[in-house]
Amino acid sequence: xxxxxxxxxxxxSLAACxxxxxxxxxxxxxxxxxxxxxxAYSRGxxxxxSFNDSVGSAVDRAKAELGVSVKELSPNSAGSDLxxxxxxxxxxxxxxxxxxxxxxxxxxxxxxxxxxxTRFVIIDDATVKLPNVTNVVFREEQAxxxxxxxxxxxxxxxxxxxxxxxxxxxxxxxLAGYAAxxxxxNPKIRLSSVFMSxxxxxxxxxxxxxxxxAARGMxxxxxxxxxxxxxxxxxxxxxxxxxxxxxxIGVDVDQRKTVDQGLSQxxxxxxxKKLDVAVLRIIQEAVQGKSISxxxxxxxxxxxxxxxxxxxxxxxxxxxxxxxxxxxxSGGITVPVVP
Amino acid sequence: MSPRAPSLTxxxxxxxxxxxxALLIALTVTTALLAAxxxxxxxxxxxxxxxxxxxxxxxxxxxxxxxxFFAGLAVAVAFRMKLFNIGVEGQYRVAALFAAVVGASVNLxxxxxxxxxxxxxxxxxxxxxxxxAVLKVWRGVSEVLSTLLLNYVATAVIAYLLADxxxxxxxxxxxxxxxxxxxxxxLDGLVSLFGLSLPPGAHLGGAALGAVVLGVAVHLxxxxxxxxxxxxxxxxxxxxxxxxxxxxRRMILLTMLVSGGLAGLAGLPDLLGNTYSYGVDFPSGxxxxxxxxxxxxxxxxxxxALSALLFGFLERSALxxxxxxxPKEIVTIMQGVIVISVVGAHEVVxxxxxxxxxxxxxxxSVPVVTPEPVRPAT
Numbered sequence: 001x002x003x004x005x006x007x008x009x010x011x012x013s014l015a016a017c018x019x020x021x022x023x024x025x026x027x028x029x030x031x032x033x034x035x036x037x038x039x040a041y042s043r044g045x046x047x048x049x050s051f052n053d054s055v056g057s058a059v060d061r062a063k064a065e066l067g068v069s070v071k072e073l074s075p076n077s078a079g080s081d082l083x084x085x086x087x088x089x090x091x092x093x094x095x096x097x098x099x100x101x102x103x104x105x106x107x108x109x110x111x112x113x114x115x116x117x118t119r120f121v122i123i124d125d126a127t128v129k130l131p132n133v134t135n136v137v138f139r140e141e142q143a144x145x146x147x148x149x150x151x152x153x154x155x156x157x158x159x160x161x162x163x164x165x166x167x168x169x170x171x172x173x174x175l176a177g178y179a180a181x182x183x184x185x186n187p188k189i190r191l192s193s194v195f196m197s198x199x200x201x202x203x204x205x206x207x208x209x210x211x212x213x214a215a216r217g218m219x220x221x222x223x224x225x226x227x228x229x230x231x232x233x234x235x236x237x238x239x240x241x242x243x244x245x246x247x248x249i250g251v252d253v254d255q256r257k258t259v260d261q262g263l264s265q266x267x268x269x270x271x272x273k274k275l276d277v278a279v280l281r282i283i284q285e286a287v288q289g290k291s292i293s294x295x296x297x298x299x300x301x302x303x304x305x306x307x308x309x310x311x312x313x314x315x316x317x318x319x320x321x322x323x324x325x326x327x328x329x330s331g332g333i334t335v336p337v338v339p
Numbered sequence: 340m341s342p343r344a345p346s347l348t349x350x351x352x353x354x355x356x357x358x359x360x361a362l363l364i365a366l367t368v369t370t371a372l373l374a375a376x377x378x379x380x381x382x383x384x385x386x387x388x389x390x391x392x393x394x395x396x397x398x399x400x401x402x403x404x405x406x407x408f409f410a411g412l413a414v415a416v417a418f419r420m421k422l423f424n425i426g427v428e429g430q431y432r433v434a435a436l437f438a439a440v441v442g443a444s445v446n447l448x449x450x451x452x453x454x455x456x457x458x459x460x461x462x463x464x465x466x467x468x469x470x471x472a473v474l475k476v477w478r479g480v481s482e483v484l485s486t487l488l489l490n491y492v493a494t495a496v497i498a499y500l501l502a503d504x505x506x507x508x509x510x511x512x513x514x515x516x517x518x519x520x521x522x523x524x525x526l527d528g529l530v531s532l533f534g535l536s537l538p539p540g541a542h543l544g545g546a547a548l549g550a551v552v553l554g555v556a557v558h559l560x561x562x563x564x565x566x567x568x569x570x571x572x573x574x575x576x577x578x579x580x581x582x583x584x585x586x587x588r589r590m591i592l593l594t595m596l597v598s599g600g601l602a603g604l605a606g607l608p609d610l611l612g613n614t615y616s617y618g619v620d621f622p623s624g625x626x627x628x629x630x631x632x633x634x635x636x637x638x639x640x641x642x643x644a645l646s647a648l649l650f651g652f653l654e655r656s657a658l659x660x661x662x663x664x665x666p667k668e669i670v671t672i673m674q675g676v677i678v679i680s681v682v683g684a685h686e687v688v689x690x691x692x693x694x695x696x697x698x699x700x701x702x703x704s705v706p707v708v709t710p711e712p713v714r715p716a717t
Contacts (some may be wrong), residue, residue, distance in 0.1 A: 078623050078625065078628075079620060080403070080624070081654070081658060085658065087540070088658055088659070089662075092662055102511070111540065114538075127511065167498055168619050169511055169512040172502075172512075198497070198498030199621075199623075200432075200494070337510060
């Protein structure tokens with residue numbers, strides 16, 4: 001027993017020794033450079049191969065191209081410290097502060113008034129309306145509407161599918177637009193949809209095995225086009241499409257150009273979204289000191305979202321899609337955001 | 340009084356020894372890890388302390404710890420009779436959802452409104468835990484499995500109810516906001532009593548007061564009521580308890596309901612003091628933290644309060660590490676090591692006491708039957 005006590009005492013004094021030897025630290029990142037950008041990611045942080053990583057790549061470019069210093073924080077997995085993460089970034093002099101994801105809406109509404117000189121940018125939320133807040137919103141439902149039209153036109157069986165990542169409001173926009181586009185084209189179309197996970201389980205964006213299983217089920221029951229908005233899970237959908245010899249629709253970027261050669265030929269089109277371009281532009285404007293408050297929409301009109309035509313799978317229906325695209329831009333078609 | 344006093348001090352000392360050991364081991368492990376990744380442990384700890392002791396940090400730590408306290412109590416009550424309620428996570432989220440829905444749909448004067456919301460939360464939590472209790476009592480299903488798996492069921496049920504009923508058509512995916520009469524008052528006056536001034540936007544939530552009251556109530560329930568005695572007896576020796584007329588099935592059912600009811604409260608500090616609605620972004624994970632908090636707190640209200648405060652403090656101070664470029668994951672590791680080592684340390688302390696008792700008996704020349712019991716045979 002006494003040996004154990006001695007051991008503990010030794011370890012304790014070791015800990016104490018190191019504890020009284022503080023290294024000179026940097027005090028606040030803001031002092032290093034004129035512009036310090038703060039980035040608060042969604043739960044999961046960087047490395048999610050989805051939303052956070054897309055923003056992350058834009059942030060990396062901003063760092064390299066604009067020469068700004070960047071501090072990137074992620075909340076805890078419980079999502080209980082979002083408000084504190086924002087407050088900390090603002091408090092330490094970061095300006096602008098990017099809040100990545102609609103989860104920050106409520107915390108931001110509380111924090112922003114306390115830091116009137118800090119400019120906040122929230123992505124995927126239009127509800128926080130404050131003088132120092134910019135809302136960056138992508139009209140994914142518009143792009144999804146177009147690929148929904150394409151799916152309905154290309155389907156021979158009259159059955160199509162949708163595979164979402166995590167069932168959150170921004171994800172519902174994809175489903176809402178897709179369903180509306182498909183039904184407007186073929187009122188009798190049968191759409192089956194499923195999300196890979198529900199909050200607080202955010203694994204749905206990184207579960208290709210589950211997505212493959214879900215897509216296989218859809219193809220087996222007669223669907224011949226399946227659209228995924230499930231981040232890194234999408235690979236599973238493409239694998240299932242290849243096995244079934246049917247179509248799949250990609251998301252975010254022209255996935256025909258980014259996935260392996262073997263899988264690319266199953267991709268009919270992709271609903272694209274220029275998240276990185278938009279984020280980079282917003283950071284640039286903030287760095288130049290431009291006023292950036294208010295709603296910034298990136299839809300078909302702003303060329304913030306769109307659909308990919310590579311591979312030629314859509315050649316026969318492209319005129320029809322272009323016509324609808326123009327109608328959405330002119331306001332002739334209003335795309336719903338809630339299914 | 341005098342023959343009792345030393346034993347009380349010794350009891351308190353021994354109660355503190357195991358957690359102290361655990362903290363020490365955790366500190367050692369994190370120090371080694373920090374040094375291994377090339378970060379200065381000293382700087383990490385000092386930064387954490389410096390930031391963690393700011394008034395707004397302390398308030399934030401207390402707010403966090405009220406949630407963990409409720410969750411920890413829920414786990415502890417069940418654990419007193421060796422029931423593992425791993426389902427606090429699902430229970431408190433189901434409870435928060437229903438509390439949010441009912442709270443937003445009725446209109447009552449302040450205190451009554453809060454009471455109704457609280458009651459709904461307790462009932463919903465108890466009912467969700469009751470599923471596991473019924474399964475155990477009538478079908479013999481282990482509550483470890485059923486409560487754990489019911490967490491996943493809860494996630495799916497909540498997602499379905501939100502999407503198709505309670506938040507249908509809402510762009511934010513949340514239930515309607517609670518009216519002001521259903522919100523907890525803030526206790527910032529209490530903070531200024533301590534001579535601390537809070538920066539704008541930081542508040543001490545009213546739930547902290549509720550936690551103190553509930554803590555005392557649970558303490559009295561465990562130590563001063565028939566139920567508390569039955570609970571302890573059933574935990575120590577179910578067979579003997581049964582012989583003494585404590586019906587085990589009734590105890591299991593009752594205890595799971597009490598545990599689930601307490602779990603139901605864990606969502607309220609956030610719901611009534613922070614988010615005011617239940618949505619897909621409602622903070623999660625407190626149920627699992629509650630298990631660790633209850634283990635560290637040795638299943639007593641005072642112990643749980645202390646360990647909840649420690650967890651709240653650690654999580655709050657972790658925030659600053661990221662900004663300073665230090666790995667904030669060490670705090671998660673520290674919490675994990677604390678929990679593992681408190682279990683081990685408790686065993687070490689128990690053995691120390693067995694030996695101590697044996698030595699005392701020898702000194703008083705009382706014949707000792709088993710001087711060095713390594714482990715009881717049963």
